[in-house]
Amino acid sequence: MLRGWIEFDALLVVLTALAILGSGRLKFVNHLVAVQGVIVSILPLLVEGVDMPLRAAFLTALTIGLKGWTFPHFLDRAITTSGLRREPQPVVGYTAGMLIGLALLGLAAHLGGRLALPMAAPAPAAVPAALFTMFAGLFLIVSRRTAIMQVLGYLVVENGIFVFGTAVAPGESFLVELGMLLDIFVAVFIMGLTILHLSRTLDTVETDRLQRLRERGRALGDGR
């Protein structure tokens, strides 16, 4: 197993997550999430590439195709349609977000060291990185107001889960992994469509403004 490379890969995952927390431009964050998706996709190849090369290669290729190409393109279009270039008013600013990210990183490192895993993990170095990525994604979801950023946060959480699964349980059933990827695909598809419809009918993708239910007959846009 390529221990040094796994550590390097985990480090890149953490760095991209920190960069995602520190930026507000929607397309840039979308590209960063795509880059992170490609970085996490390489992990199966590093962890089990020697034992099960065909399986790992297929999984890596499929994940890169989804996370590095399909999702970014789809969300890119959603961002273009929404006409929004950057997150208008984040709940927590970017510098503060990055510092909170550091605190989360410390927490993840602490927890990663203490976490009792049910079986011997092949890549324990990636566990803190996986926890941090999940935390960062959750933080992104609660601290940003636009639906697009929240979808991106969801994808970051998913990247963290992917790293965790690869690092802790590499031998899990192929069907389970394919099912997970299908779930994410459907989820992102639905969320992307929701964003498109939101921006078309309501002229906004800020979830803060979606608080009151109205009947369809009245003007939908004046909820703002």
Next chain:
Amino acid sequence: MNGPELLARFTAALLPLVCAPALLGIINRTKAVFAGRVGAPLLQPYYDIFKLLRKGAVYSGTTTWVLRAGPVIGVATTLVALACLPLAGLPAPLSFAGDFILVAYLLGLGRFMTINAALDTGSAFCGMGASREAQFGALAEPALLLALAGLAWLTGQWSLSGIYAALSYETWSVAAPALGLITVTLLAVLLTENSRIPVDDPNTHLELTMIHEVMVLDHSGPDFALVEYGAALKLWLTGVLLTGVAVPALTGNPWVNMLLALAALFALAVAIGCIESMMARLRLHKVPQFIAGAGALAAMALLLALEH
């Protein structure tokens, strides 16, 4: 300690005093080549300093001794900090456990006196630069200390001389991620401390954007020569901190090591010139984010070092 080694250490201690302004000359020449100009001679910073030393100084009626003390203390603190700094694996003249904290705070003291001198002029313009310098300096200091703490933990040494003597290519092979992050952090700290692009533009004299240049506007003659010389020494100091990590001492021969370290520093100056030619200055409210990002990298490096 035998004769040749003493001579090598003596040379290493004197080298920054002589060679530091050349770094500024190399940066300016690199930028000129990038822009398609011939550029000023490489030794222009020396000419400038000697020209300024021969001139008289003008002091405004509102200033006190604080303005005159600023440049002197600025150079003095940098000189003491340089005395703690090893070059090319040779131990520094002054070395004790925890001396990197002294170096960080000597830099802070020099900055404090420059800020005081700027405020002493009573000009709103200088005060604005002083405020920015204080803000960015306060952010850069933790980044520098975190990076040095990471190095101290990785090498198990608590003095700068010990740390830089213990660094080698073996350290890189076992802890490449941490050392890489520390190198990037030190580069960001260097750009911040020396008011280079993307934090500050040393060429601009546009009031809205200046930081360092605006603070020293009211200095003239020998005082300004000291300011320029101090800036060159500070560039050397932060440069050696960086190149000492990126290019550890290779051979057993102190003279070859010294030449290599000097070459690394000159290469760094060329790199700074390239950065300045290819990048724009960041908008002012983005600068804290840049420095905080550097601090984040240093904190990550420290975490990685602690795991080792």
